[in-house]
Amino acid sequence: MPKHLGDAVLCLGALRLLAAVPGSRVRLVCPSQLILDLLADQGSWQRGSAAFVSAKYSVAVLLAPSMRVALAARKAGLRQLIGLPSDGRGWLLSQRVAGPDQALPSQGLPSLLPGEHQADAYERVARHVVQSLVGTERFGPADRRYTLGAPGRDRGxxxxxxxxxxxxxxxxxxxxxxxxxxxxxxxxxLGRLLRSAKARPIVTGGPGDEDYRLAAELGTALEAPVLAGDSTLSPAAWVSLADCVGRQLLCDTGLAHLAAAAGLEPIVLFGPTDPARHAPSGGTVVWGGRDLSCAPCYRSPCAAALPHACMGHDPDEVAGLLKLRAGPPPGAV
Structure with a gap:
């Protein structure tokens, strides 16, 4: 499993395809306990672990695309490894999954990037596995939804x-x-514009120092409540909060994918990264790199002649998008 939140959410469709194979026992392997906890109740799979566990006849389905993951599976004694031959790991795989016939442009981009949307790439691997195990050639659409459980809903x-x-x-x-x-x-x-529209914002962030600093700075300036640092919500509780609030604005981040998978419609500001590969499944993506010759780009720091032009979203335009959804939040009672 990928260790990043957004990638893990995009795996849901693939995981459910694998879990639907008659007689299969799917065990999630991910170094992030947060990811294992988030996905534990989302399908008929076993409780996950942080490392591969060797077992006779086990098949390691490598959704994470890195060489590191393939080497870890081999080191654990697993011999049947199936995945995309990305990151130069093709020689380690017992079955290589072919990419799409018409791949997205990749010149100058990192080798780990898929040639299609990330969720489609994960499901391509899962469909290959299912077909090789049971010979199924016809598949229905994969279920990519995230279902919020009662504990997270109540906390949010x-x-x-x-x-x-x-x-x-x-x-x-x-x-x-x-x-x-x-x-x-x-x-x-943007906060100044929203105050004039009498919006009541809340600022969220994660437990990291930089994450908290940005959230606290914005919250203080807007005189808005902040949930970050020690008050960071779990991803499930955050989705519930976002549902109650009704309108969400984020940059390209894992929580945007989680919100969309839960049926919300976040507004997501994209800049250097490629929405064709990484856009959430719902909501509105505003891509600042659409008309820039240097985008998409995965370099940091920015080396463009006009630095950070891809994230030059106009606050007035963003405020306009948010006002389109004015009205009582869906969770209001």
């Missing part, structure tokens, strides 16, 4: 009530490439 709703029933969720941090983040000055300008 409690957070919404205790913070004054906010009507707009802002999440300024994006892990990985710093170039995926919208400038703080733009967040602050």
């Amino acid at each position: 709703r409690d957070a919404w009530l205790s913070t004054g029933r906010p009507t707009l969720l802002l999440h300024p941090y994006s892990a990985g490439l710093a170039t995926k983040r919208w400038a703080m000055n733009d967040w602050l300008e």
Whole structure:
């Protein structure tokens, strides 16, 4: 399993295809306990583990595309390895899964990137496995939905009530490439516009220092409640909070994928990365790199002649998108 939140959410369709094979016992392997906890109740698979467990006749389905994962499976004694031959690991695989006939352009991009949308790539691997095991040639659409359980729903709703029933969720941090983040000055300008529209924002973030710093800076400037650092919600509780709030604005981050998989419609600001590969399954993607010759790009720091032009989203335009969804939040009672 991939260890990043967004990639793990995009695996849901593939995991359910594998779990539907008669007589199969699917065990999730992921170094992130947060991911294992999030997906534990999403399908008929066994409780996951952080490392591969060798067992006779076991098949290791490598959804994570790296060489490191393939080497770990071999080291654990597994001999049947199936996956995409990415990152130069083809020689380690017992079955190589072919990519799409018409792959997305990849020149100058990292070798780990798929030639299609990431969810489609995961499901391509799963369909290959199912066909090789049971000979099935026809597949229905994979179920990519995330279903929120009662504990997460209750915690998120409690957070919404205790913070004054906010009507707009802002999440300024994006892990990985710093170039995926919208400038703080733009967040602050957006906040000024939203205050004039009488929106009641809440700012969320994660437990990391930089994550918390950005959330706290924005929350303080907007005089808005902040849930970050020690008050960070679990992903499931965050989805429930986002549902109660009703409107969400994020950069390209894993929580955007989780929100979309849960049936929400977040507004997601994309910049250097490629929406054709990484867009959430729902909501509105605003891609600042659409008309730039240097995009998509996965470099950091930015080396463009006009640095960070791909994240130059106009706060007025973003505010306009948010106002289109004005009205009582879906979770309001």
